[in-house]
Amino acid sequence: xxxxxxxxxxxxxxxxxxxxxxxxxxxxxxxxxxxxxxxxxxxxxxxxxxxxxxxxxxxxxxxxxxxxxxxxxxxxxxxxxxxxxxxxxxxxxxxxxxxxxxxxxxxxxxxxxxxxxxxxxxxxxxxxxxxxxxxxxxxxxxxxxxxxxxxxxxxxxxxxxxxxxxx
Ligand code: SAM
Numbered sequence: 001x002x003x004x005x006x007x008x009x010x011x012x013x014x015x016x017x018x019x020x021x022x023x024x025x026x027x028x029x030x031x032x033x034x035x036x037x038x039x040x041x042x043x044x045x046x047x048x049x050x051x052x053x054x055x056x057x058x059x060x061x062x063x064x065x066x067x068x069x070x071x072x073x074x075x076x077x078x079x080x081x082x083x084x085x086x087x088x089x090x091x092x093x094x095x096x097x098x099x100x101x102x103x104x105x106x107x108x109x110x111x112x113x114x115x116x117x118x119x120x121x122x123x124x125x126x127x128x129x130x131x132x133x134x135x136x137x138x139x140x141x142x143x144x145x146x147x148x149x150x151x152x153x154x155x156x157x158x159x160x161x162x163x164x165x166x167x
Contacts, residue, residue, distance in 0.1 A: 001096050002029045002138065003073070004131065007065050007110065008103035009036035019128045020101060021046045021059050027135035028144045029099070031058035035065040036103065054150030065110075073098040075114045078130040079106065082117035089137050092116070099134060101127040 004024045009017045021032045021042070034042070038061045046059045062068050069075060076092060077100040100110060111117055120130045136143070147153075155162035 002135065003070070003098050004029050004032040005065065005068055005070075005098055005100045006032055006034040006103070006127070007036070007100065007106060009034045009039065009042075009061075010103060011037050011039060013103060014039055014042060016103075016126075016128065018042050018045055020131060021057075022049060023128050023132050024135070025050065025055060025057040026143065027132055028139050029135060030056070031060075033060050033062050033068050035062050035068060038063070052151050053153070054147030055144075056148065069100075069113055070098045072096075074116070075100060076116045076118055076134075077106075077110055077114035078102075078120065078127070078134060079111070079117050080119050080122050080124050081111075082119040084122075085118050085120050085134065085137060088116060088118055093138060093140075097138075099131065101131055103127070 002024075004020065006017055006020045017034050017039070020034075024032045025046070032046075043059050043061065046057070050057045073096050074092070075098050079102065100114060102110070118134070120133045151166050153164045153166075155164060
């Protein structure tokens with residue numbers, strides 16, 4: 001079971017924070033908390049996706065990341081400075097994790113509070129990419145297929161758009 005903590009959201013990062021949440025949901029996390037500037041539009045748009053496409057994904061905002069660091073869970077901070085994912089993923093699989101992703105400047109304390117600082121390659125890229133790769137590895141290269149209470153669902157198809165809908 002994985003929950004995501006997205007640090008230091010700024011209003012201009014609205015799309016990225018939304019993409020973090022949609023990626024977390026699509027790749028099997030149970031929810032995401034974002035800290036920094038509040039933005040009800042992000043919550044609304046992610047909740048709309050869940051209502052339509054199903055599942056139980058929870059999203060909320062918090063002003064204070066320190067309060068949101070979950071000491072009951074193993075805390076895995078994704079950073080390009082960290083230890084290699086390939087070397088640590090076996091230790092992490094199957095455990096209840098809080099995955100922490102940054103925005104611009106990640107406070108030093110996050111590195112210290114984390115049980116693991118993990119890199120997805122040692123080059124800078126994006127929190128969305130880092131989260132997707134981490135979740136995909138954690139879930140043994142599988143993505144969840146059954147989102148409960150869906151109203152809309154895609155049937156994979158070679159060329160056409162096949163959509164099922166339910167009221
Ligand atoms: N300068 C920031 C810092 O102080 O760490 C990094 C900014 S980066 C655009 C935003 C976030 O993407 C990081 O905080 C980290 O969570 C994630 N990220 C980027 N590249 C990564 C990598 N190679 N491995 C793991 N996470 C990465």
